[in-house]
Amino acid sequence: MTRRAARDGAGLPAAVCATGADELADGAAITLRTEGRAQELLATSGLWAAKLEEAQYALGEGPGVVAYTSGGPVLVGDVTAPEGRWPMFTDAARAAGVAAVFAFPLQTGAIRLGTLDLYRRTTGWLAGDALADALLLADLTTMLILRQVLDDESAGREPADQFGGVYEDVHIATGMIAVQLRIDLPEAFARLRAHAFGEGRSLLEVSRDVVARRIELDRGAE
C-alpha cells in the first residue's frame, strides 16, 4: 500500500484495487466519473491499470465508460474479439497486453459515483464466485467513498482536496492550447487528444509537454 494508506483511511480504495488485482484479475482501478468528460482517478493497483484508465479517459470510450452510463456491469471476456464495441480502446488494450476487462458501476440506489475496472491478461469470464466477489468489492468501494466524503465534510475538508489530481496537466494544457489557438475548451481538448493520437503518445505525456512549454500545437495543422 501507499504512504497515504499508512497515514489514514484514504488508502482504502488503493487496498481495494490491490485486492482486485491479486484475487480477481491482474490490474484494478477506481475512477470517479461524471456525466460529462470530467473524471478523477481515485486509486489503481499500479501503472499498468493507470495507463488503461487513462486510455479510457483520453478516448472517451471503453467498458468503464459504459458501466457508468448504463449502470450495469460490463464484462468483456475477450477484448481482441473482432466485434469489439470500442475500436480505439481495443487497440490500446491490445497494445498493453489486456485480454479481458470487467467494469462495475459504483452505485447505491439512485447514486452513481464511478466504476471499479478490473483488467486481466488472459481471456475468459469471471467465474461465478469471482463475479460475486467483484460485485461485493464494488459495493464496498461505494460505501468507502461515501464515508470518506462524509468524514471530509465533517472535518471541513473539500472532497476534491483528497484526490490525486492525476489529470490536472490535461486540464492545464487544454486551457493553454485554447488561448494559443484562440479556440474554445472542448475544441482545445480535441486538438490535444488528436495530437497525442497522431504521435502515438499518451494524452498525459503530451499534456505535460504542453504545460512545460516543450511543444506547441500548430494552428489548424490537425
Next chain:
Amino acid sequence: MTDAADRGEQDWAAERAEFAAGGDRGGPLAEQFAALTARLLDATTVADVLEQVVVAARRVVPGADLVSVTLRSPEGRFFTPVETDPVAAELDQVQYDTGEGPCVDASRENGPGHVGSDDLAAEPAWPRFGPRAAEHGFAAVLSTALQPFDRPARQGGALNVYARRSAVLDEQARDTGLLLATHASLALAGVSAVTQAELQAEHLRRAIDSRDVIGQAKGILMQRRGIGADEAFDLLRRTSQQLNVKLAELAHTLAGRHTELDRS
C-alpha cells in the same frame, strides 16, 4: 357492534395482553408491526416514515387518543412535523413554549427513554403544561425518545401519546411505544442516510467538475500571462478573494469567456 367485531375486539385484547407478557405468537398486534415494518421499508421521506408511525401508534398503543412526533431542528428548536389531530400539535406547542413537559424531556440529548404522567391536572413536574393539557380534557401522556438519526446534525425527538382517561397508558403502552419508537428511529436513519448520501455524491460530482475547470483556468492564465502553474493558481485564489466569488465560479467564468476576451 356485531358479534364478529366483538370477537375481533376480544382477540385484540387477548393479543395485547400476550404481547405485554412477552408472548411471541403471531396475531393482530404482531401483524400490525409486520405491516408497519413493510410500510416503513417503502417510505422514502422523513415525512412518510413519521406519518406511518403516528397512525400505527394511534392504533396499537392501548388507550391512545392523540399521537404526535416531536423533532429538534439542527439549531435545537422543537417542532411537531406530524400528528393525528391538530390538538396534539397544540399541546406539543405549549410544551415547546413553556420548556416543560414530556415531549421536551424525552427529546433532549441523553434524556430519559420515556416520560409520562397519568394525572396531568396535578403533575408537580409540569405546573404550566399539566393544567393546560387537563383543560383540553387529557389526563395522561407518554413520550418515548426517538434515537438521533441525523449524522452529523444529531436531531433528537419523541413519539408522544395523549389519553383522555387516566391510567390507560400502562406498562404495556410503554413497551409498545418503545417498539414503535425503535422502528421509527431505524426507518428515519435509513431515509436520512439515503438523503445524506445523495448530497455527498452531488458534492463529489461538483468537486470533480470544478477540478477540470480550475485546471483549465490555470492553463488560460499561464498562457496569457506567461506565468507558471503555481503563480496562476495564486492569481486565481487572490482574485476570488478580492471579488468574493468562489474559486470554481471564477474559473468557470474565465473558461467560458476567454475567447471573448481575445476579441475585445
